[in-house]
Amino acid sequence: MAFENPSREHIKEMLAGAGNIAVVGLSDKPDRTSYMVAEAMQKRGYRIIPVxxxxxxxxxxxxxxxxxxIPEPVDIVNVFRRSEHxxxxxxxxxxxxxxxxxxxxxxxNDEAAEIAQRSGLEVIMDRCIKVEDAVLNPRNV
Structure with a gap:
């Protein structure tokens, strides 16, 4: 069965319930996409934990x-690594x-999705968390 991302409504619920977002592959260079996305999410009120x-x-x-x-609970693991990693x-x-x-x-990565789903994690692939949050939770920042 082919992978399908959760519904937009369910993604909205996941984001609403997120406290800590660990960002794997977060660059310390401001011109990198990972930095820009994490900074935008931080400005929108999410707690970002760099990995x-x-x-x-x-x-x-x-x-x-x-x-x-990471010594505290993580709600979302947001990944900026190549698919094979x-x-x-x-x-x-x-x-x-x-x-x-x-x-x-x-x-x-189907293998990554299967690993996560077997352990009870929700999986979202090939979507930008910043774009999803902006579309699903519009607010002034």
Missing amino acids: NPNAETILGEKSYASLKD TPPVAEEAAAIHAKVLWLQLGIF
Whole structure:
């Protein structure tokens, strides 16, 4: 059976219930898409937790080497890694009991989706979290 993203209404509910969003592959360079998306989400009120082993802080938040190093609950794992590198991220997301594995626009991996779904995570692939939030939760920022 082919993968299907959750309905827009369900994605809206996921975003509404999200506290902490761990961003895997978040760059500390302001001209990178991951930085721009995470910064926009932070400005919209979401707590961003950077996951980048090569940075100490990004967007004013402590950066962690991996998901398992984050000392607090994570609701959404937002991934900016190439598709072939996502299965291990899905395994880590499952291990920390995240609620959602979100692969950014252009990122799609059936194996990662299966790993996450087997562990009870919701999965969204090939969608931009910033765009979805702006469309589903319009508000002035």
